Amino acid sequence: MGLLAPWFLAASLTLALPLWLHRLRTQSAEREKFSSTMLLETTEQRVHVRRRLRYLILLALRIALLALVALAFAQPFVERPPRQGLTGQNGSSFVVVDGSASMGRSGVFSQALAEVASIVDSAPAGVALQVALAAGPLRLLHEPSADRAVARRALNGIEPLPLRLDVGQLAREIGLHAASLPQPVTLHLVSDFQASAMPARFADAIPPGIARLEPHPVGTGLPVNWAVAFVRRAAHGVEVGAHAWGLTDGTADVELIINGESRGIRSITGSGPHLASFDAIELLEGENRVLVTVTANDDLDIDDRFHAVIANDPPSPVPLLTANAGGLAATYLSAALESGGEKNFEVKPMPLAEFDSRVLGRYRWAIVDDLLQLDSRLQGALREFIAGGGNLLAFGGPDGAVLDTLPIGGQRIAPAVLASRPDEFLSVGGIDARHPVLARTEGWHRLNVGQRLRVETAPHDRVLVRLDDDSPYIIEQRIGSGLLLTVLDALDNRASDLPVHPVFVGLVLEAANHLEGRATRMTNLVAGDSLLPGAGGGQIVAPDGSTLLALEATLRPRPVRLEAPGIYEVYAGDEVFLVAANVDPRESDLDPIDQEALELWRDSTHTAIAAATDGPTFAGPTRLELWPSLLLALLLVAIAESMLANHHLASRMGVSG
Amino acid sequence: MSERLPGQSAPRGLLQPEVLASLKNLDLVARSVVEGFLVGLHRSPLFGFSQEFAEYRAYAEGDDPRFIDWNVYARTERTYIKRFLGETNSHLMILLDVSASMDFGGTPVSKLRYAQFLAASLAYLANRQHDAVGCMIFDEDIRDFQPASSKAGRLQAVLHSIDRVTPGTGTSFERPFEQFRRHVSRRGLVALVSDFWCDTGRLLESVRPLAWQGQDIVLFQVLDPAEMAPGYRSNVLLEDAETGAAVEVTPEFLADEYPRKLRAHIDSIATAAAASGADHVLVNTGDSLDGALRKYLLFRQRRK
Numbered sequence: 001m002g003l004l005a006p007w008f009l010a011a012s013l014t015l016a017l018p019l020w021l022h023r024l025r026t027q028s029a030e031r032e033k034f035s036s037t038m039l040l041e042t043t044e045q046r047v048h049v050r051r052r053l054r055y056l057i058l059l060a061l062r063i064a065l066l067a068l069v070a071l072a073f074a075q076p077f078v079e080r081p082p083r084q085g086l087t088g089q090n091g092s093s094f095v096v097v098d099g100s101a102s103m104g105r106s107g108v109f110s111q112a113l114a115e116v117a118s119i120v121d122s123a124p125a126g127v128a129l130q131v132a133l134a135a136g137p138l139r140l141l142h143e144p145s146a147d148r149a150v151a152r153r154a155l156n157g158i159e160p161l162p163l164r165l166d167v168g169q170l171a172r173e174i175g176l177h178a179a180s181l182p183q184p185v186t187l188h189l190v191s192d193f194q195a196s197a198m199p200a201r202f203a204d205a206i207p208p209g210i211a212r213l214e215p216h217p218v219g220t221g222l223p224v225n226w227a228v229a230f231v232r233r234a235a236h237g238v239e240v241g242a243h244a245w246g247l248t249d250g251t252a253d254v255e256l257i258i259n260g261e262s263r264g265i266r267s268i269t270g271s272g273p274h275l276a277s278f279d280a281i282e283l284l285e286g287e288n289r290v291l292v293t294v295t296a297n298d299d300l301d302i303d304d305r306f307h308a309v310i311a312n313d314p315p316s317p318v319p320l321l322t323a324n325a326g327g328l329a330a331t332y333l334s335a336a337l338e339s340g341g342e343k344n345f346e347v348k349p350m351p352l353a354e355f356d357s358r359v360l361g362r363y364r365w366a367i368v369d370d371l372l373q374l375d376s377r378l379q380g381a382l383r384e385f386i387a388g389g390g391n392l393l394a395f396g397g398p399d400g401a402v403l404d405t406l407p408i409g410g411q412r413i414a415p416a417v418l419a420s421r422p423d424e425f426l427s428v429g430g431i432d433a434r435h436p437v438l439a440r441t442e443g444w445h446r447l448n449v450g451q452r453l454r455v456e457t458a459p460h461d462r463v464l465v466r467l468d469d470d471s472p473y474i475i476e477q478r479i480g481s482g483l484l485l486t487v488l489d490a491l492d493n494r495a496s497d498l499p500v501h502p503v504f505v506g507l508v509l510e511a512a513n514h515l516e517g518r519a520t521r522m523t524n525l526v527a528g529d530s531l532l533p534g535a536g537g538g539q540i541v542a543p544d545g546s547t548l549l550a551l552e553a554t555l556r557p558r559p560v561r562l563e564a565p566g567i568y569e570v571y572a573g574d575e576v577f578l579v580a581a582n583v584d585p586r587e588s589d590l591d592p593i594d595q596e597a598l599e600l601w602r603d604s605t606h607t608a609i610a611a612a613t614d615g616p617t618f619a620g621p622t623r624l625e626l627w628p629s630l631l632l633a634l635l636l637v638a639i640a641e642s643m644l645a646n647h648h649l650a651s652r653m654g655v656s657g
Numbered sequence: 658m659s660e661r662l663p664g665q666s667a668p669r670g671l672l673q674p675e676v677l678a679s680l681k682n683l684d685l686v687a688r689s690v691v692e693g694f695l696v697g698l699h700r701s702p703l704f705g706f707s708q709e710f711a712e713y714r715a716y717a718e719g720d721d722p723r724f725i726d727w728n729v730y731a732r733t734e735r736t737y738i739k740r741f742l743g744e745t746n747s748h749l750m751i752l753l754d755v756s757a758s759m760d761f762g763g764t765p766v767s768k769l770r771y772a773q774f775l776a777a778s779l780a781y782l783a784n785r786q787h788d789a790v791g792c793m794i795f796d797e798d799i800r801d802f803q804p805a806s807s808k809a810g811r812l813q814a815v816l817h818s819i820d821r822v823t824p825g826t827g828t829s830f831e832r833p834f835e836q837f838r839r840h841v842s843r844r845g846l847v848a849l850v851s852d853f854w855c856d857t858g859r860l861l862e863s864v865r866p867l868a869w870q871g872q873d874i875v876l877f878q879v880l881d882p883a884e885m886a887p888g889y890r891s892n893v894l895l896e897d898a899e900t901g902a903a904v905e906v907t908p909e910f911l912a913d914e915y916p917r918k919l920r921a922h923i924d925s926i927a928t929a930a931a932a933s934g935a936d937h938v939l940v941n942t943g944d945s946l947d948g949a950l951r952k953y954l955l956f957r958q959r960r961k
Contacts, residue, residue, distance in 0.1 A: 031894040031895075031896055031903060032893055032894065032895055032896065033761065033895075033896050033898050034761065034884075034887075034895035034896060034897060034898065035758040035759075035761035035762075035768070035852060035854055035881070035884055035897075035898050036758050036852075036854035036897055036898070036899065037895055037896075037897040037900075037902055037903075037904045038854060038897075039915060039918040039919060039922060040895060040904045040906055040910075040915070051892070051907050
């Protein structure tokens with residue numbers, strides 16, 4: 001609704017009301033005979049002027065009050081004109097050049113720069129130009145300007161970065177930035193248009209606030225690329241995964257370099273995924289710097305080098321207190337802890353009958369496969385061990401229902417529930433996914449529990465896993481300085497299928513890391529990821545030897561973006577560890593989106609903008625609604641009018657003061 | 658007319674302006690006022706106006722033979738004049754201001770009408786005390802003049818002059834009083850009835866020569882209640898009755914500042930009167946006339 005709206009015009013007529021009423025009032029000021037006015041002069045004139053002024057102000061306030069109400073009927077707005085002046089009398093052209101790692105293939109980026117230069121040169125006069133580099137966060141290379149030389153100068157020296165282009169994120173950033181540009185905005189996107197850069201939802205690729213999208217594809221042709229996908233430690237050596245795109249019978253050499261020393265070269269042939277094994281590789285104790293190179297005749301070089309960090313720590317001994325050292329429980333636990341290729345823990349079964357509790361002090365944590373087998377002496381010793389800072393992983397099956405309280409933990413035990421039919425088996429109802437033990441385990445919902453030990457948890461117990469009937473299944477309990485992690489299930493594969501379920505391996509491994517106090521950290525990242533050195537601050541040394549944090553910044557925990565591939569040294573408190581960063585593997589897949597999809601994208605952009613603006617023009621001046629300001633002004637005027645009217649009325653009624 | 662016993666109070670209702678306003682005949686008004694007033698007075702030698710016997714003196718040529726005590730003549734064969742306490746040989750000149758400002762008011766009577774009542778009552782009272790009575794009607798100039806005389810029928814002439822007045826124009830004391838001084842050389846009482854909306858200094862300049870001439874002067878300042886406490890509740894444009902000048906005034910001024918200025922003005926009139934050896938009597942037209950008459954009698958008594 002605008003200022004010509006019927007309601008506004010009708011409401012405007014009310015403006016005459018105070019004028020008429022005040023005129024009536026003025027006219028009704030009677031002229032009366034008085035015997036003499038000799039005493040009414042001088043002083044009266046001053047009072048009258050003041051009163052007259054107040055009267056006029058009151059009239060103005062009343063008119064303003066009605067005018068504001070009338071304006072409110074009109075729902076006014078201010079059309080904020082698009083930013084013009086220096087730039088953009090005829091809108092703007094926002095040129096975004098893809099600077100991701102994939103643009104680093106031979107000749108493509110220079111082709112992109114030439115395309116940008118062409119766009120700049122052909123821009124109509126009066127159009128504001130701005131060039132930005134898209135890789136990671138959008139990087140604006142200069143301020144909007146109609147001067148083409150400014151845009152051309154901004155192209156000098158820019159190069160592709162080892163980062164990924166996420167078109168979904170780019171569209172959101174462009175949408176935010178476009179609102180500040182002279183309207184309408186034409187987006188020129190110069191890119192290789194990798195299919196892997198597109199978001200999962202096509203709608204997310206449409207930048208809001210853009211009148212027109214002009215894609216400028218570069219690097220057309222069938223790309224050929226080799227890339228290393230991963231490096232991992234195998235049982236007897238190291239395995240390297242590689243991938244080839246666009247080849248039929250090409251060959252590449254994969255070289256494994258550990259701590260600067262070449263450990264071998266493997267040749268792989270043909271397109272698709274490949275696995276190169278390097279056997280009998282001895283690693284140094286601690287962290288090893290691994291570099292894998294691919295030597296091949298391909299288009300993209302930056303993904304031919306892959307950095308990795310492989311830890312080679314001696315396994316930590318873990319005492320397993322068990323009544324049957326050769327039983328199933330010991331087998332299950334040993335298999336779980338020693339799985340995964342990296343042998344971080346070594347299970348040492350210790351028969352309860354021969355166990356000397358004094359040896360507990362040698363270990364960081366221990367395992368009890370059946371709480372019901374512990375005598376009171378050992379219970380006391382283990383409780384003392386936990387209270388002194390040790391940790392314990394314990395299992396307790398449904399046989400414990402004969403007891404009143406859970407050994408060591410002390411929780412009350414309820415009668416056991418025995419499932420009689422398969423459909424009465426319980427499954428997991430919920431897990432505490434924030435807990436480090438469960439953060440990376442999956443598949444709990446497929447667990448079947450027939451019998452379990454039902455306990456009543458104490459207020460300070462943390463239930464990590466609950467069953468369908470809301471009964472606790474795994475409990476974490478703090479005793480003194482240590483932790484007790486109790487699984488209310490037996491390791492005999494009778495009460496539940498936990499020991500043979502895949503989730504068991506993850507549970508035991510993560511619980512081991514948690515109870516060992518070994519922080520699970522990401523040692524292999526992609527360029528562009530952020531890394532937090534430590535909760536108490538720290539320092540990061542880049543692959544080129546430079547420090548990423550200034551001295552004062554080392555005291556504050558702040559995530560740092562790793563932009564270059566390579567191996568970073570992280571100093572966090574007393575700890576020093578390595579982190580490898582590589583180009584996002586999705587950048588290696590150079591296949592572009594097909595032409596049909598590209599045109600659909602462009603057309604969809606137009607359609608979306610037209611729908612959003614509800615008119616033939618894609619973007620116009622932005623509207624600033626005035627009703628909040630009107631309401632505030634209305635309130636202020638009403639208060640002022642009331643106060644003044646009260647004063648005026650008091651004067652008229654002869655009320656003093 | 659039934660005689661009231663001494664000490665009985667006067668029927669105040671008869672003296673109220675609203676009652677007098679209903680009487681068309683000014684003679685009747687004056688008679689009603691004075692008779693009612695006198696009936697209600699206490700017997701007191703201070704007032705000196707009662708018909709109580711005072712002394713005898715020998716008849717002299719020119720005395721009114723009506724006052725010869727024929728009983729004494731029968732016993733002594735000498736003619737004596739019976740004299741009373743209130744009897745004097747004074748004469749009263751009533752100077753009535755009929756300027757336009759005197760036409761203000763109306764509830765129940767205007768200032769002018771009230772002043773007519775007062776002047777007539779004074780004339781009647783003086784006549785009843787055998788004083789010679791005259792009057793001068795004036796605004797900016799003399800409108801009518803009746804020289805003081807105690808001859809029979811003179812009162813009716815005075816009352817007639819007072820009764821027929823109409824509101825005049827502005828107020829000026831200089832010219833009328835100048836002429837008055839030229840026409841009246843005998844000493845006596847002068848009752849000046851006006852609202853005194855004038856400059857105090859000029860009033861003093863006009864009144865003072867009369868005092869020097871030997872006149873005993875009393876100033877009756879007649880003001881209407883609406884003048885003394887205007888009851889306007891909103892802005893009002895007040896037009897001066899004499900000059901036509903208009904001033905819009907606010908209620909707060911009329912409620913606060915105007916009464917102070919009016920009080921100061923009245924005080925200045927009283928001060929000017931005192932400076933001229935005159936008496937000042939403030940008369941509210943909302944009150945009965947007996948107050949003014951009482952003040953007159955006190956004044957007359959004091960001057961004897």
